[in-house]
Amino acid sequence: MTGREAAKILLTGKDGLVSLNLFYTGKQVLGPTSLLTQTGEAHKRLRRLIQEPLSMDGMKKYFPFINSLAMETFDNWSGRKVLVLEEASTFTLKVIGHMIMSLEPSGEEQEKFRSNFKIISSCFASLPFKIPGTAFYRGIKARDRMYAMLDATIAKRRNGEGFQQDFLESLLKKHSKDGLNEEDDNKLTDKQLKDNILTLLVAGHDTTTAALTWLVKFLGENPDALQRLREEHLKIQSDREGGSTLTWSEVNNMPYTTKVISETLRRATILPWYSRKAAQDFDIDGYKIRKSWSVNLDVVSIHHDPEIFPNPNKFDPSRFNEHIRPFGFLGFGSGPRMCPGINLAKLEICVFIHHLVCRYRWTPLEKDDSVQPTLVRMPKNKYPVTVESL
Numbered sequence: 513m514t515g516r517e518a519a520k521i522l523l524t525g526k527d528g529l530v531s532l533n534l535f536y537t538g539k540q541v542l543g544p545t546s547l548l549t550q551t552g553e554a555h556k557r558l559r560r561l562i563q564e565p566l567s568m569d570g571m572k573k574y575f576p577f578i579n580s581l582a583m584e585t586f587d588n589w590s591g592r593k594v595l596v597l598e599e600a601s602t603f604t605l606k607v608i609g610h611m612i613m614s615l616e617p618s619g620e621e622q623e624k625f626r627s628n629f630k631i632i633s634s635c636f637a638s639l640p641f642k643i644p645g646t647a648f649y650r651g652i653k654a655r656d657r658m659y660a661m662l663d664a665t666i667a668k669r670r671n672g673e674g675f676q677q678d679f680l681e682s683l684l685k686k687h688s689k690d691g692l693n694e695e696d697d698n699k700l701t702d703k704q705l706k707d708n709i710l711t712l713l714v715a716g717h718d719t720t721t722a723a724l725t726w727l728v729k730f731l732g733e734n735p736d737a738l739q740r741l742r743e744e745h746l747k748i749q750s751d752r753e754g755g756s757t758l759t760w761s762e763v764n765n766m767p768y769t770t771k772v773i774s775e776t777l778r779r780a781t782i783l784p785w786y787s788r789k790a791a792q793d794f795d796i797d798g799y800k801i802r803k804s805w806s807v808n809l810d811v812v813s814i815h816h817d818p819e820i821f822p823n824p825n826k827f828d829p830s831r832f833n834e835h836i837r838p839f840g841f842l843g844f845g846s847g848p849r850m851c852p853g854i855n856l857a858k859l860e861i862c863v864f865i866h867h868l869v870c871r872y873r874w875t876p877l878e879k880d881d882s883v884q885p886t887l888v889r890m891p892k893n894k895y896p897v898t899v900e901s902l
């Protein structure tokens with residue numbers, strides 16, 4: 513389906529009309545208590561628990577880590593060829609590993625985490641044959657190793673060792689069932705905790721990696737937008753007293769960058785369709801939808817509707833100077849399943865872009881617009897560039 517009316521019906525899902533339609537492989541890997549597999553009241557409850565540590569306020573404590581990691585990342589860029597997608601992937605994985613369980617950005621644990629995550633992430637497009645040698649089997653095994661890592665960390669924390677102010681700790685402290693309150697719906701079991709930590713990793717990593725890569729590519733192709741963006745960031749830098757680094761209040765005041773992010777998500781439409789399952793019979797635009805049918809919302813056509821976005825293939829962040837009509841822009845979705853990671857994603861992008869445009873200019877090494885045939889759309893060539901200092 514396409515159009516804003518279909519988007520409204522499918523995404524707001526009034527009166528339990530639809531539920532999320534997660535393909536079988538995803539359900540098996542993420543587990544039965546993942547946010548993505550829950551519906552109705554259970555979904556609402558779980559979201560409430562997860563959303564609090566992902567709020568803007570909750571993000572503040574991760575900002576210094578994200579900022580120093582971005583600076584370190586760019587220290588290695590000078591004068592060399594870079595695959596932007598690889599760099600963005602490493603950056604976002606280190607951020608999320610730190611945010612969730614205070615993983616150090618390098619070392620043995622980080623390597624284990626990274627290699628398990630890569631196997632899990634690449635098994636989503638596979639057929640669900642649980643036979644040794646298949647991608648699905650390897651994915652399930654890597655998921656089990658990741659859960660064992662989490663079990664070990666949870667056990668340590670419960671023993672009062674290795675206290676950290678991270679996402680895991682906030683869930684453990686406030687929400688984890690300890691066997692005494694099994695029937696308390698406002699608490700999470702260890703299984704729910706692990707399924708949902710994995711869900712955040714999977715839902716948050718490829719999407720943010722893709723957004724960063726497309727953003728750098730679109731800027732490279734649109735010198736006027738790059739210049740305006742750079743002016744915004746150089747001004748932030750020059751207004752700063754004492755030559756210190758980016759601050760929390762600066763990162764929350766980047767109006768042009770915010771528009772560049774929205775325009776990137778519109779043009780790239782990283783998740784090209786949102787999939788729902790009909791929970792009852794209903795009509796959309798005169799089409800009869802039957803109970804249990806899968807219905808996909810085509811977001812690419814909504815994001816390229818010339819009535820809302822004239823000359824839709826042009827990259828033009830100033831479109832977002834105006835208010836966009838409801839359900840016209842769905843970069844982070846809408847309704848009860850709207851992305852709960854929006855604050856983290858925007859924070860990562862703003863910090864990364866700030867350091868990039870203040871330090872470097874880049875030149876693409878290939879002219880190739882092909883897109884990887886995966887659920888999350890990414891430049892197929894990983895966007896190779898050469899980098900020079902400003």
Ligand code: HEM
Pocket residue numbers: 532547548559711712713715716717719720723777782783786787842843844845846848849850851852853854856857
């Ligand atoms: C630029 C980066 C991101 C984009 C473009 C993005 C986009 C989206 C969209 C469009 C949806 C709704 C899909 C639907 O309605 O079917 C969604 C859901 C979701 N996102 Fe994000 N996301 C991003 C980053 C993140 C991050 C960093 C996290 C985790 C920390 C995250 C976690 C989730 C989760 C758990 C859901 C499912 C929510 C639910 O079913 O209630 N996302 N995201």
